[in-house]
Structure formats: C-alpha cells, structure tokens
Amino acid sequence: MSKSKNFLETIVQDDLQSGKYKDIITRFPPEPNGFPHIGHAKSIFINFGIAKKYGGKCNLRMDDTNPTKEDTKYVEALKDAVQWLGYKWDGDVRFTSDYFDKLYEWAIELIKMGKAYVDSLDEQTMKEYRGTVTQAGRRSKYAQRSVEENLELFEKMKNGEFKEGEHILRAKIDMSSPNMKLRDPLLYRIRHAHHFRAKDKWCIYPMYDFAHCLSDYIEGVTHSICTLEFENNRDIYDWVLDTLQLTPPRPYQHEFARLNINYTVMSKRKLLELVDGGYVNGWDDPRMPTIAGYRRRGYTPESILNFCDQIGIAKANSTVDVSQLEFCIRDDLNTKVPRVMCVVKPLKVTIENYDGTESIDASYYPHDVPKEGSRKLPFSKHIYIDAADFSQNPPKGYFRLTPTQSVRLKYAYIISFKEAIKDENGEIVELIVTYHKDSKSGQDKSGIKVKSAIQWVEASSAKQVELRLYDRLFKSDAPNGIEDLNENSLQIIKDALIEPAVITQKPDVRFQFEREGYFYAEPIDYTDEKPVFNKIVSLKDSWAKKKETQNNRRKPAEKKVQIDGAVEPMNEQEQKLFDRYTKELKLNSEVSNILARDKNLSSFFQEALDIFNSAVNIANLVVNDVAKQFKQNDIQDVKFTPKHIANLVKLIDQETISTKIAKEVFEIIIATGDDPLKIVEDKGLKQISDPDVILSIIDEVIAKNQDNVQKYKNGNKKLFGFFVGQVLKATNGKANPKVVNELVAKQLDS
Ligand code: ATP
Ligand code: MG
Numbered sequence: 001m002s003k004s005k006n007f008l009e010t011i012v013q014d015d016l017q018s019g020k021y022k023d024i025i026t027r028f029p030p031e032p033n034g035f036p037h038i039g040h041a042k043s044i045f046i047n048f049g050i051a052k053k054y055g056g057k058c059n060l061r062m063d064d065t066n067p068t069k070e071d072t073k074y075v076e077a078l079k080d081a082v083q084w085l086g087y088k089w090d091g092d093v094r095f096t097s098d099y100f101d102k103l104y105e106w107a108i109e110l111i112k113m114g115k116a117y118v119d120s121l122d123e124q125t126m127k128e129y130r131g132t133v134t135q136a137g138r139r140s141k142y143a144q145r146s147v148e149e150n151l152e153l154f155e156k157m158k159n160g161e162f163k164e165g166e167h168i169l170r171a172k173i174d175m176s177s178p179n180m181k182l183r184d185p186l187l188y189r190i191r192h193a194h195h196f197r198a199k200d201k202w203c204i205y206p207m208y209d210f211a212h213c214l215s216d217y218i219e220g221v222t223h224s225i226c227t228l229e230f231e232n233n234r235d236i237y238d239w240v241l242d243t244l245q246l247t248p249p250r251p252y253q254h255e256f257a258r259l260n261i262n263y264t265v266m267s268k269r270k271l272l273e274l275v276d277g278g279y280v281n282g283w284d285d286p287r288m289p290t291i292a293g294y295r296r297r298g299y300t301p302e303s304i305l306n307f308c309d310q311i312g313i314a315k316a317n318s319t320v321d322v323s324q325l326e327f328c329i330r331d332d333l334n335t336k337v338p339r340v341m342c343v344v345k346p347l348k349v350t351i352e353n354y355d356g357t358e359s360i361d362a363s364y365y366p367h368d369v370p371k372e373g374s375r376k377l378p379f380s381k382h383i384y385i386d387a388a389d390f391s392q393n394p395p396k397g398y399f400r401l402t403p404t405q406s407v408r409l410k411y412a413y414i415i416s417f418k419e420a421i422k423d424e425n426g427e428i429v430e431l432i433v434t435y436h437k438d439s440k441s442g443q444d445k446s447g448i449k450v451k452s453a454i455q456w457v458e459a460s461s462a463k464q465v466e467l468r469l470y471d472r473l474f475k476s477d478a479p480n481g482i483e484d485l486n487e488n489s490l491q492i493i494k495d496a497l498i499e500p501a502v503i504t505q506k507p508d509v510r511f512q513f514e515r516e517g518y519f520y521a522e523p524i525d526y527t528d529e530k531p532v533f534n535k536i537v538s539l540k541d542s543w544a545k546k547k548e549t550q551n552n553r554r555k556p557a558e559k560k561v562q563i564d565g566a567v568e569p570m571n572e573q574e575q576k577l578f579d580r581y582t583k584e585l586k587l588n589s590e591v592s593n594i595l596a597r598d599k600n601l602s603s604f605f606q607e608a609l610d611i612f613n614s615a616v617n618i619a620n621l622v623v624n625d626v627a628k629q630f631k632q633n634d635i636q637d638v639k640f641t642p643k644h645i646a647n648l649v650k651l652i653d654q655e656t657i658s659t660k661i662a663k664e665v666f667e668i669i670i671a672t673g674d675d676p677l678k679i680v681e682d683k684g685l686k687q688i689s690d691p692d693v694i695l696s697i698i699d700e701v702i703a704k705n706q707d708n709v710q711k712y713k714n715g716n717k718k719l720f721g722f723f724v725g726q727v728l729k730a731t732n733g734k735a736n737p738k739v740v741n742e743l744v745a746k747q748l749d750s
Contacts, residue, residue, distance in 0.1 A: 004707045006313040008046065008254060012054055012223055021222045021249055024056030028082065028089075029212070029226075031063045032074035034268025035283040035290040036081045038304070038325070042259040045308035047225055048087040059219055060089035064097045065211050067195040077283065081291040085301050096206075096215050097198045103206050103214055104158070106244055107169060107187060111150045115243050116187060117143050118153040119170045129175070130183050136176035137183045143172060157190055160203040164190045169204075173239060181232045182239070185209050213237040214244075216251040224251045227258040228317060259311065260319040262477040264289045270481065279485060280473070286534050287473040287489050297470065298510055298520025298536035303329040310722055312707075321729075322472070326537050327721045333510060333518045333536070338364030338373060341410065341455040342513035343497045344467065346384040348430040348459070352418060354381045360441075362411040375501035379412055382459035384497050389454040390431060392420065395586050399451035406436075408453040410514070414439035414446060455514055462497040465531040468522065469493065503531055510536065570596060577602055585615040594623045600635060601627055607642035608649075617649045625666050639673030648676040660733050661685050689736040691743060694727070697735070698747050701726045712748055723748065 005013065015021050026047040030036060036044075051058035060082055064070050079093060110116035119142045121129065131137030145153070157167055169188035177183055187210040192203050213236075216224045224237070234253045241250045260266060265274075266289055274280045274288070283290055286297030294304060307328040311320050357380045365371040389400040389407070401407040406416040419432040439446035441453075468490065475486040502511060507521040517539055522532035570578060574596045581592035595602045605622045609615060626645065629638050648665060651657045657665065657680060668679045680686055688694060701723060702709055712719040723744045728735055 004710060008225060008256060008313060009050060011254060012050055016054065024051060024054045025221045026051045026223050026225060027059040027061050027219060027221050029061045029063045030078050032071060032078060033069040034074055034272050035077045035292050037266050037271065037289045038261060039259040039266050041085060041291055041304050042308045044082055044085055044087060045305055046313060057090035059094055061094040061096065061215060064095055064197065065205050067191055067193040067205060070196055072196055077292060084295055085305060094219065095197060096211050097195060099215055099218055100198060100202060102218065103211055106214060109244060111154060112147055114147060116169055116171050117145055118150050118167050120167050123165060139175045157204050162190055164192060179232055179235050182235050185236050209233055209236045210240060213240050217241060217246055221251040224253045226253060226255055228255045231255050257314045257317045261289065261322050262319050263322050263472040263474050265479055279482060287470050296523055297534050299329050300332050303332040321725060324725060329537050331718055335368060337510045337512050337518065339366060339512040339514050340502050341457060341499050342516055343384050343386050343455055343457050344493060344516060345387040346497050347387040347390060349383050349385050350430060350432050351381050351415065351435045352432050353434045360411055377411060377499060378458040378461045380458050383456045384459060384462060385454055385456045400454055406448055406450050408450045409456045410453040411441050414448050414450055457497045457499045461500045463500065463503045463531065465496050465498050465533055467493040467496045467533050467535065469535045587616060587619050591619050591623050595619060600630060604642050608646040611643055611646035612650050614649050614653050617652055618645060621645055621649065629670060640669050644669050644676060651676055651680060655687060656680065657685055657687055685734065687736050688731055688734050689739050691739060694735055694739055694743055697727050697730050698743055701730060702747060
C-alpha cells in the first residue's frame with residue numbers, strides 16, 4: 001500500500017491513536033452468489049490492505065443470508081480470488097449463517113424491548129405506507145401488537161407455519177424519518193428454501209440490515225467498510241447496535257465509492273446473465289471482468305493491486321477507464337517477461353543461397369541489457385515470416401520487405417527479395433530470397449541499410465500454436481446489457497507459429513510475442529500437442545492499436561472466415577471490387593469484403609473517395625458507421641452524403657480531431673446534416689494542441705492530486721499514465737495526446 005494516507009486510513013489511524021480500538025479488525029463480506037469481479041478486488045485491497053498496514057486482521061465472511069441465490073462454488077471462487085491476490089484471512093472463513101441462532105436471539109430481544117414487531121400487511125399496502133421522500137410514511141396497524149403476540153407469531157414464522165410474504169419482522173423506528181431506510185426496516189422474512197449450509201433448519205432469514213452489523217459485532221470488527229450505496233443504511237446499522245446496548249467496543253460503518261469501469265458490466269447479477277446465457281465461456285472467460293477471468297487471461301495479481309492503488313479511494317462515484325487497468329498489466333509485464341518471436345500469419349520463405357543450419361544466441365530481454373537470459377534460435381534455409389511483413393506494392397512509409405527493400409531478420413541476417421511464388425488464385429504462397437552472409441546481427445559488415453527488423457521462425461523447429469485474441473466484451477462504454485455485446489470480442493487463430501523456446505517452457509508462463517502483445521499459456525486448454533496462448537494485452541494502448549489496423553495491418557481471424565468459404569462466393573463484379581480494394585487501396589480483407597458485397601456502400605464509398613483521397617479512413621467509417629445508419633433508415637432519409645464523410649475524414653487526417661471525436665461529430669451529422677467543420681467549430685471539438693492551454697490544465701490536475709505527485713516524486717513512476725489520463729479526461733479527450741505526454745513529463749520532472 002502506498003505511503004500517503006487515504007481518508008479511511010486517516011480514520012483508522014485516528015481511532016488507534018485515540019484508543020477507541022486496540023487492534024484493527026476489518027472484513028471482506030461478499031455474498032456468495034457469483035464470482036468476484038474487479039470491483040471486489042478493490043474492496044479486498046482496501047480491507048486487507050488496511051489490516052496489513054495497521055497490524056490488524058481481516059476476516060473473510062460469506063454473507064449468506066439469501067438461500068435461493070447462493071452456492072458453494074461461489075464460496076470457493078471467493079476464497080481463490082482473495083488468495084490469488086496474495087491475502088490471508090484471519091482464522092477460518094466465516095459465514096453469516098453460522099450466526100443465525102445468535103441473530104434470532106437478538107431479534108427476540110428487540111421484540112421484548114418493544115422495538116420490533118411482526119407486520120402482516122400485504123406487499124402493496126406496505127409500499128404505500130412507506131411514503132415518499134417528501135411525504136412521511138404511515139405505520140401499520142399491526143405495530144400495536146403486544147410483545148406476547150409478536151413473540152408467538154415470530155416463533156410460528158420460524159417454525160414454518162406461514163407462507164412466504166404472509167408476515168415479516170420489522171424494526172420499530174420512525175415512519176416519518178427523512179431517511180426512508182429508517183421507516184421500520186425489515187429484519188426477517190420467510191423463505192421456504194434450502195440453504196446451502198444451514199440446510200433446512202431455517203425458514204426465516206435475516207435481512208442484510210440486521211445481519212450485517214451484528215455479524216460485524218460478533219467478529220469484533222472495528223471498521224466496517226462498504227460502498228456508498230449503503231450510506232443510508234448506516235443509520236440502521238447504528239440503531240440496531242445501539243438499541244441492543246451491546247458491550248463495547250462496537251464497529252462503525254464507513255463508505256467509499258465503488259469501482260466502475262467502462263466497456264463492461266460489474267454486478268454479479270449481470271455477469272451471471274452472461275454466463276447462463278452462454279454469451280461467454282463461464283465465469284472465468286478471459287473477457288469477463290471477474291478476478292478469475294483476469295487470472296485466466298494472464299493478468300498478474302501485482303497488476304491488479306497496483307491498479308487498485310492507482311485509482312485511489314474516494315467518496316464520489318466515478319467510472320475508471322479500462323485502459324488504466326491495461327496500462328497496469330503492460331507496465332508490470334514490460335520488464336518481467338521474456339520477449340520471443342511468434343509469426344501470426346505464416347508465409348513460407350526459402351533462402352536460396354543459405355545451406356546448413358546454425359544456432360543463434362538471442363537475448364530474452366533485448367530492451368534491458370543488464371538482465372540475463374537468452375535462448376538459441378535455430379536457423380536454416382527454410383523459415384516463416386509474417387505475411388504482413390512483405391508487400392509487393394508497398395504503401396508509403398512501409399519499412400518491411402518489398403521487392404526493392406531489404407529487411408533484417410531479427411537477431412539474424414539481412415535478406416533481399418528474389419521471387420514470389422503464387423498459387424492458382426494469385427495468392428503469394430512462398431517467397432524466394434537471398435541472404436547477406438556478412439550481415440549477421442551484431443557483426444554486420446555488409447553496409448546494407450534496412451529500415452526494420454522482422455520476426456521469423458525456423459521452419460522445421462517452429463511449433464504451431466493457437467492464439468486467442470480478446471477484445472472488449474462490450475462495444476459500448478456504458479453497456480446496458482446483452483444488446484451491447486461486442487460480437488468480435490474473441491478471435492481464434494489456429495495456425496500461428498512460435499519458436500521452440502516458447503514451447504519447452506511449462507505452462508503458467510507469460511511472454512511478450514514481439515510486436516504482437518503479451519501472451520499467457522492458457523491454463524486449462526494448453527497441451528503439449530496443442531499449445532494455446534491467451535493474449536493478455538496489446539503492446540500499446542488500444543487507440544494506437546486501432547490506428548495501426550487502419551494502416552493496413554491484418555485482421556487474421558476475419559480473413560479466415562472468407563477463406564473457409566463459410567459465406568457465399570462473390571460474383572465476378574464483387575470479386576473485382578474486392579481485389580481492387582485489397583490490392584490497390586490496401587483495405588483489409590474484412591472491410592473490402594463488406595464493401596464489395598454491398599452496392600450502396602461501395603458507391604457511397606467511391607463518391608467520398610473521389611472528393612477526398614483517404615481510402616482506409618473513409619472505408620472504415622463507411623463500413624462501420626454509415627452502414628449502421630443504412631441498416632436503420634432508408635437511404636433517402638439519411639441526412640448525410642459522401643461529402644460529409646469525406647470532409648470528416650479530412651479533419652481526422654489533418655489531425656484537427658481525433659478518431660474518437662470523429663464518432664461524436666458523426667452522431668451530430670446524423671441528427672443535423674451539418675457540415676463536419678461547422679460542427680467542430682460550433683461545439684469546440686477541435687483538438688487542443690496549444691501548449692499554454694494544456695499546461696494550465698496540467699497545473700490544475702497537479703494541484704488536485706498532490707498525493708499522487710508526491711508518490712511520483714518518491715519514485716512511483718507508474719503514475720505518469722494517471723496524470724496523462726486525467727488531463728485527457730479534463731478536456732473530454734480533446735487534448736493532443738502527444739503534446740500532453742511531453743508536457744506532463746516536463747511538469748512532473750521539473
Ligand atoms: P454485486 O452487485 O456485484 O453483486 P455486491 O455489492 O452485491 O456486488 P457483495 O458480494 O455484497 O457484492 O460485496 C462484497 C463487498 O464488496 C461489499 O463490501 C461491497 O461493498 C464490495 N463491492 C462490491 N462491488 C464493488 C465495487 N464495484 N467496487 C468496490 N467495492 C465493491
Ligand atoms: Mg449483491
């Protein structure tokens with residue numbers, strides 16, 4: 001945990017200093033009705049973290065008061081999650097159900113004190129009697145029942161003599177309290193259900209408001225930390241403990257803001273829907289925001305704890321950008337994991353003038369020279385490179401292999417193109433190249449200039465592996481539910497090739513596949529015969545990644561769909577368009593496929609292209625955003641024309657706006673039909689690059705986050721990303737990220 005204190009720690013420290021408590025006891029109290037998610041990680045981090053920091057203890061308590069939703073498998077998942085994050089709970093796992101006898105006794109005591117009564121109103125009436133925020137409630141006539149009658153009825157409730165809903169036990173507090181929660185809250189309800197631990201012993205179950213405070217008390221908890229939605233329940237918490245006049249010390253409740261992350265849902269109920277509906281492959285599906293999901297995907301506990309630390313603890317709810325979590329795992333793995341080569345879309349290469357074999361020593365940590373560790377790379381006449389690393393008609397700025405441009409095979413030799421062998425469809429199936437004998441990496445005397453080094457694997461020793469590439473589970477940043485699922489959140493590549501060093505390793509290992517991202521040996525499906533790797537995270541932020549896709553990088557799985565012939569073959573006309581798109585305009589095959597098959601889209605695209613020549617960006621907008629509009633409306637009815645799109649892309653290409661803002665602008669175009677430039681000017685959406693403006697925002701962010709500045713100055717350089725993120729957020733994403741990065745660095749290090 002960090003050096004500076006958050007507000008909860010301040011409370012704890014004050015309580016220790018004042019002698020209110022001798023020892024600190026916290027607890028993590030989940031309901032075992034689902035797998036824990038990243039929000040729970042935050043709660044775990046706080047509760048166990050505080051106990052650790054102040055030499056106290058933290059209990060793990062299953063809050064199992066709802067028999068119909070709970071299950072042992074969730075108990076196990078919760079235990080796993082806490083342990084995996086590196087924490088140890090005090091003693092055995094505790095269960096609220098273990099306290100049911102004691103809780104029942106306290107309920108009777110409240111009845112005897114005249115502080116609780118059995119109510120028999122039907123649900124509807126009870127709701128009406130509660131009143132509203134502006135109107136006092138009204139007490140049930142049953143509140144006048146005598147203590148004896150209440151005791152008798154409560155006993156009968158316990159003995160199963162009534163149906164569910166027939167009676168309930170309520171606290172007698174205040175039906176006109178401005179805090180609606182205090183209007184005679186429910187304490188016990190009838191549930192004729194089998195409990196996974198208490199079995200069939202009980203048919204009444206205590207409500208959260210009654211069980212939680214008393215369970216805390218039983219365990220000697222000092223600080224009962226929960227999320228903000230319980231703020232109004234705090235009065236009941238206090239009322240129950242005070243009314244029962246329990247021997248001190250008693251616990252107190254403190255609230256903090258729950259964690260929300262964009263592009264996902266975060267409640268066990270909603271996650272259960274995904275699991276039950278088969279939208280994901282179980283609770284530990286690597287796309288799930290569950291701890292089990294992150295774990296299976298390859299996240300480290302350190303990265304998650306570091307994330308929890310970075311986001312801080314506050315009293316106001318907010319949504320954290322998922323890229324901040326991605327930043328943390330990248331940051332953790334960057335220096336830790338070995339770098340190896342993987343060829344995602346293999347293209348056979350024969351080095352005509354090379355004979356024999358050799359073994360090349362290559363560092364696992366080429367970026368970090370003092371760090372030891374290397375492997376042998378076999379090398380021979382036959383290798384594979386990535387199909388994307390060769391281009392017969394290279395676009396401008398293409399640095400890899402072309403008919404006229406040599407390239408270095410990473411750690412090995414420089415090669416030059418000689419011939420491309422094609423199949424009957426004109427697809428390149430093999431390259432014939434020559435190598436330069438005196439160009440070996442580290443001892444290059446060839447004098448040949450190359451612009452880049454590409455990955456490769458030696459043919460006879462390479463191993464085929466399956467790669468599972470994950471994207472965000474939802475396409476909307478604040479998803480409502482199933483309808484917002486991203487149908488491309490999982491891509492499977494079956495025939496990537498890796499160098500032998502990767503497969504001789506045991507499972508439970510992570511690698512950086514150079515240029516491709518960080519990968520984790522799939523903990524369940526990995527076998528020696530069929531190694532499977534999960535992509536943990538890309539090397540760069542997804543924005544950067546998106547740009548790269550636009551700039552003509554392959555989209556492997558989608559291309560496969562086509563080759564497999566799962567869809568209708570194209571007619572001659574469509575095929576001609578498709579070929580022109582892929583070869584001439586360098587659009588990726590998926591985009592080309594969509595355009596070529598849709599007359600409206602392809603003519604719209606062509607018109608836009610005639611106005612402004614930026615094929616890749618226009619095509620992307622047309623295929624995604626325009627197509628969606630055409631689906632939902634008649635073409636005659638839409639308010640935009642190809643000119644709008646052309647002008648919009650112009651703004652992107654001139655860096656007047658980012659692609660993200662472009663989406664926003666497009667939404668407005670749809671509604672108004674206004675020209676993009678006008679929208680950008682009217683709404684002030686222009687990218688902000690003016691250093692003076694950005695500097696003033698940075699200064700504000702710095703002033704507001706002195707805590708983190710201090711941490712940064714004390715050596716936690718990881719916080720750099722935090723500051724950049726805050727500045728971008730403050731400008732609604734309009735600040736030019738490049739300028740922000742430079743200036744943040746300048747300000748922080750000054
Ligand atoms: P869910 O709605 O996902 O089921 P919950 O609040 O019902 O969540 P519990 O199992 O009751 O889940 O929660 C256990 C502890 O974790 C509670 O103290 C709760 O406040 C905390 N918690 C739950 N969700 C979050 C979150 N998103 N951020 C921080 N803490 C959380
Ligand atoms: Mg819940």
